[in-house]
Amino acid sequence: MTVGFVWATDPETALTDVQSRDEEQERRYLAEAVRLLTTELERLNASIDKSVSTVDEHKRYMWDNLRDMDFAEKANFRESVNLSVTLGEHAMRTRKRIERLLESPYFARVDFRRHAERDAGAHYIGVHSLSDPESQEIVIHDWRAPVAGLYYDFEAGEAHFEAPEGTVRGAITGKRQYKISGGHLEYMFDSSLSIGDDVLQRELSRSADDKMRNIVATIQREQNAVIRNETAQVLILQGVAGSGKTSIALHRVAFLLYRFKDTLSSDNVMILSPNKVFGDYIANVLPELGEEQIAEIDFDKIAGRFLAKVTGYETFSEQVVDLLDRVDEAAAERMRYKAMPEFVTRLDEWISSRTREGFTPAEIEQKRHRLSVDWVADTFAELRDLPIFTRLDGVAGRAVHLLKQQVTDRGAKWTAADTGSVRKQVRAMFADKDAFALYKAFYAAHPDRRRLFKPLGRKKIEYADVFPLVYTMIKTARQESYRHIRHLLVDEMQDYAPIQYAVVRELFSCKMTILGDRNQSVNPFSSSSLSTIRSIFPEADCLELCKSYRSTTEITDFAQRISRNDKLVPIERHGRPPQVIACANQQDQEAQILALVRQHSHSDHRSLGIICKTVAQAKTLHHALSQAGAELALLDYDSTAFAGGIVITSAHIAKGLEFDTVIVPQVDEENYANEMDKSMLYIACTRAMHELHLTHTGPVSRFLEFAKPDGGLSAIPRQPRG
Numbered sequence: 001m002t003v004g005f006v007w008a009t010d011p012e013t014a015l016t017d018v019q020s021r022d023e024e025q026e027r028r029y030l031a032e033a034v035r036l037l038t039t040e041l042e043r044l045n046a047s048i049d050k051s052v053s054t055v056d057e058h059k060r061y062m063w064d065n066l067r068d069m070d071f072a073e074k075a076n077f078r079e080s081v082n083l084s085v086t087l088g089e090h091a092m093r094t095r096k097r098i099e100r101l102l103e104s105p106y107f108a109r110v111d112f113r114r115h116a117e118r119d120a121g122a123h124y125i126g127v128h129s130l131s132d133p134e135s136q137e138i139v140i141h142d143w144r145a146p147v148a149g150l151y152y153d154f155e156a157g158e159a160h161f162e163a164p165e166g167t168v169r170g171a172i173t174g175k176r177q178y179k180i181s182g183g184h185l186e187y188m189f190d191s192s193l194s195i196g197d198d199v200l201q202r203e204l205s206r207s208a209d210d211k212m213r214n215i216v217a218t219i220q221r222e223q224n225a226v227i228r229n230e231t232a233q234v235l236i237l238q239g240v241a242g243s244g245k246t247s248i249a250l251h252r253v254a255f256l257l258y259r260f261k262d263t264l265s266s267d268n269v270m271i272l273s274p275n276k277v278f279g280d281y282i283a284n285v286l287p288e289l290g291e292e293q294i295a296e297i298d299f300d301k302i303a304g305r306f307l308a309k310v311t312g313y314e315t316f317s318e319q320v321v322d323l324l325d326r327v328d329e330a331a332a333e334r335m336r337y338k339a340m341p342e343f344v345t346r347l348d349e350w351i352s353s354r355t356r357e358g359f360t361p362a363e364i365e366q367k368r369h370r371l372s373v374d375w376v377a378d379t380f381a382e383l384r385d386l387p388i389f390t391r392l393d394g395v396a397g398r399a400v401h402l403l404k405q406q407v408t409d410r411g412a413k414w415t416a417a418d419t420g421s422v423r424k425q426v427r428a429m430f431a432d433k434d435a436f437a438l439y440k441a442f443y444a445a446h447p448d449r450r451r452l453f454k455p456l457g458r459k460k461i462e463y464a465d466v467f468p469l470v471y472t473m474i475k476t477a478r479q480e481s482y483r484h485i486r487h488l489l490v491d492e493m494q495d496y497a498p499i500q501y502a503v504v505r506e507l508f509s510c511k512m513t514i515l516g517d518r519n520q521s522v523n524p525f526s527s528s529s530l531s532t533i534r535s536i537f538p539e540a541d542c543l544e545l546c547k548s549y550r551s552t553t554e555i556t557d558f559a560q561r562i563s564r565n566d567k568l569v570p571i572e573r574h575g576r577p578p579q580v581i582a583c584a585n586q587q588d589q590e591a592q593i594l595a596l597v598r599q600h601s602h603s604d605h606r607s608l609g610i611i612c613k614t615v616a617q618a619k620t621l622h623h624a625l626s627q628a629g630a631e632l633a634l635l636d637y638d639s640t641a642f643a644g645g646i647v648i649t650s651a652h653i654a655k656g657l658e659f660d661t662v663i664v665p666q667v668d669e670e671n672y673a674n675e676m677d678k679s680m681l682y683i684a685c686t687r688a689m690h691e692l693h694l695t696h697t698g699p700v701s702r703f704l705e706f707a708k709p710d711g712g713l714s715a716i717p718r719q720p721r722g
């Protein structure tokens, strides 16, 4: 609970003497912090100017004297230019941090009295740290510093934190939160309990941005436990929609980069993200926290790396589009089969047995020189630790070496064609010519499996076969892995089948943070439950976030009635109840949507998402609304950036994003009829922060029965048009 007064912005309220003194002290502290920051900024500016002029002078000198300089002199000069550039870059990075601190030097303070000490010390907490260069005292603590953990983890009273020298115990005597903008103190609160609801409420009621923002000032205790978990090799985070999973995962990266700065850099961290739009949306969080952006990868990219030269393949989004269009029972069976955890075991067993039994040694002969069957068998046995195709190449390599020697000893020539021929002979000793053939044989060899492999035309495989084939390639030939990656974030874990995790495990032998929400799966046939993912990572720590922060209580309640999760706890923040608007026909529906768009343009809200079930529906509606004069951006599978303002897209693409207002068109019975449609509807509705509107022409979807006038929600008035 917040003690509750806004000192800095409420001139009407008379302050007590203590409050006035306190406020005066706070203003002085802020003024001193700003003075130190300004001095530091000036010093950095001077240092950057100096680096630039040093580089210029060196370059000019080198240019003028190039002819007279010897090699060593040139190398010396280049080295000193590089050094000046590095120093300059470092100063520029630091300058960015200082500029950020000048805007808002800190957001909180925690007063902590160590046991055996009489007085409490005030610790100010900001996005970065700042020390007084003269006294060496810490003026602002980085939010990731051990002492800052007190602010997130404890209420007033007994508390402790882990310092390098061991556990420090004591008592928190006060906690205060600040809002400082442009170096000016806007308001401050004293909060005796966890992080004050008032500040959180203010943060949550703000308008959505076109970029995800940092939440350092209001991280909640259960979220902090995820961020500061240092020990988990694999951390699985299951969280309801809007619980902050993605935000928390990014703050966790920032924390780990700070905590392990000597051994971990942003180059060692990667995010496996669902799509490029999402990547663009989250791109600002780490730079806002003073860290470099991390590299991104998605499963389509991994598939491309392996399959580009092997076969065409269906992408994940193509599969989703196809499934939304129609569900073919045979295709569903193929997907289900390949999404079972046991499928990985069966494929593994197949690869091992084929490796054991598929090789028949034979004599190698080239230019009338021979290597015996026994030599081949022995060499093959010797190389048993290698994956099969690398092993065959190993046998061929040794054979080429020996035969070439014999041939050239006799004065004859050994050509590239000879090498090719030997390789071909060795490859022919194995039952399958490559990984693709070996994978296809997995089905062909068993009558009851045959129907489970069905290519999409001559040179294209189904999405369900993409990662089984990639896995087969990894297990049968040595591959480059992402060895430099030391921490991998996996978002939307529910959308990946066990075979994809098997691929991830092979490619990334590093720590992982895996996050997702079972209710937001976009493929009912091959999504993974938490227990499946746990069985793949038995060593994982599993944490759960149940509080939903994004949407008003009304919107969360509404979404809960579409897809219930009993563990979900909505945040207490109120707004307009969602409305389901019945329209006479398609034309009327478009007119209603246009009216809502107009209403939005005149409101305080910034972003509006019109979220259709499919991209095709989004395109058609985009065309109709644009013709009617609305200005909106279409986000489809080719989009790479998230534009703010008014956006029209599909539920699949909108995953992970959020909007002030959401309109979900065509919530008819016909359009939202099966389990997959239900997921899409749930995803679409949970993107809304402040307002949610749904429109339909025919009978309303069965998933919205509750919203009918007699279904529990009160009758919903139609929007006035215009």
Ligand SMILES: Nc1ncnc2c1ncn2[C@@H]1O[C@H](COP(=O)(O)OP(=O)(O)OP(=O)(O)O)[C@@H](O)[C@H]1O
Pocket: 200, 203, 204, 213, 215, 218, 219, 220, 223, 239, 240, 241, 242, 243, 244, 245, 246, 247, 248, 517, 520, 549, 550, 655, 656, 657, 658, 686
């Ligand atoms: N502690 C917090 N303080 C302020 N805002 C928060 C906090 N936790 C979450 N939020 C806000 O809640 C919203 C949802 O966060 P985020 O997108 O990270 O959740 P998510 O669990 O990944 O959502 P989803 O799975 O539905 O896409 C964001 O606007 C985020 O800023």
